[in-house]
Amino acid sequence: MKWIIQVLLSTGLILIACSSKQVSSKVFSGDQELELIVLGIAQDAGYPQANCKKDCCTSLWSDKSQRKLVSSLGIRDAITQKAWLFDATPDFKDQLQVLTRSNATNYDLEGIFLTHAHMGHYTGLMHLGREAMGADAIDVYTMPRMKDYLKTNGPWSQLVSLGNIALQELSDAGTISLAEGRLKVQPFLVPHRDEFSETVGYRIETAHQKILFIPDIDKWSKWDTDIAQLIGEVDLAFLDGTFYRNGEIWGRDMSQIPHPFIEESLSLLKNISPEDKAKVHFIHLNHTNPLLNSKSEEYIDFGSTGFELAEEGSIFSL
Numbered sequence: 001m002k003w004i005i006q007v008l009l010s011t012g013l014i015l016i017a018c019s020s021k022q023v024s025s026k027v028f029s030g031d032q033e034l035e036l037i038v039l040g041i042a043q044d045a046g047y048p049q050a051n052c053k054k055d056c057c058t059s060l061w062s063d064k065s066q067r068k069l070v071s072s073l074g075i076r077d078a079i080t081q082k083a084w085l086f087d088a089t090p091d092f093k094d095q096l097q098v099l100t101r102s103n104a105t106n107y108d109l110e111g112i113f114l115t116h117a118h119m120g121h122y123t124g125l126m127h128l129g130r131e132a133m134g135a136d137a138i139d140v141y142t143m144p145r146m147k148d149y150l151k152t153n154g155p156w157s158q159l160v161s162l163g164n165i166a167l168q169e170l171s172d173a174g175t176i177s178l179a180e181g182r183l184k185v186q187p188f189l190v191p192h193r194d195e196f197s198e199t200v201g202y203r204i205e206t207a208h209q210k211i212l213f214i215p216d217i218d219k220w221s222k223w224d225t226d227i228a229q230l231i232g233e234v235d236l237a238f239l240d241g242t243f244y245r246n247g248e249i250w251g252r253d254m255s256q257i258p259h260p261f262i263e264e265s266l267s268l269l270k271n272i273s274p275e276d277k278a279k280v281h282f283i284h285l286n287h288t289n290p291l292l293n294s295k296s297e298e299y300i301d302f303g304s305t306g307f308e309l310a311e312e313g314s315i316f317s318l
């Protein structure tokens, strides 16, 4: 895979919102008309997290440049000038601005693909309602239980009744074709704490590239798919990197909130090829994850593993 390093200048707002540092991005040698943008890398509650008084977050209350938005990807198409979001997060308004306003082109939000009904993944839909955008029939793609949840629970049900959103039902492994057939999106069920909805990951495919997005999953061992094999079949994989290790959240039983610890993923995937390791970009990092701190021992050690961290503002040409 040929990678080209490109400096991201087009998304000025993400720099204002989250960071004053320059953001670099890696670009596939693919179709230059379709772009994927990493819009956020933090767990549902963002970084810093509300009421956190510990070292992980204290400096971020005064130094906003180090903040991270909630995990989300965006895709935009220069030909149709349409854009799609993967998850509607509490940081929706900043992320929509970054996705749809570049120096060269303005894009219209065409649709939103939701993974599940945990707070970081759908509550941004509130911005589509009459108190905010007053959107007109934005397609919201969901699995059946998630669709029913939105239809039958306020305030989300009002988005449906007022026609702000148009719910589009997905099925496990069913493919949605977008951008005149140049972009295909396929959800697949993954094991997770499904209190209110199913949970899916997404496989995103163009003529040139295959992308995997799994922001939330319980342990890899609970899934009947071999993640190592799946990484081999795609070009880029954004994978759940919520926690670095067990015990990270002091005083809380972490078995109640299962995720593959990054330590576990590194161990499970230690024998995949260097090329496959470079495809893996960990995303959805909890505020306690030491990889959010570039001065931590873990961050420095991670640099030699061959794996990557998703970076807010990165653009991948598809």
Ligand SMILES: [Zn+2]
Pocket (backbone or CB within 6 Å): 043, 044, 118, 120, 121, 215, 216, 284
């Ligand atoms: Zn989440």
Ligand SMILES: [Zn+2]
Pocket (backbone or CB within 6 Å): 048, 049, 052, 053, 054, 055, 056, 057, 058, 287, 288
């Ligand atoms: Zn914290």
Ligand SMILES: [Zn+2]
Pocket (backbone or CB within 6 Å): 116, 118, 192, 216
């Ligand atoms: Zn979740």
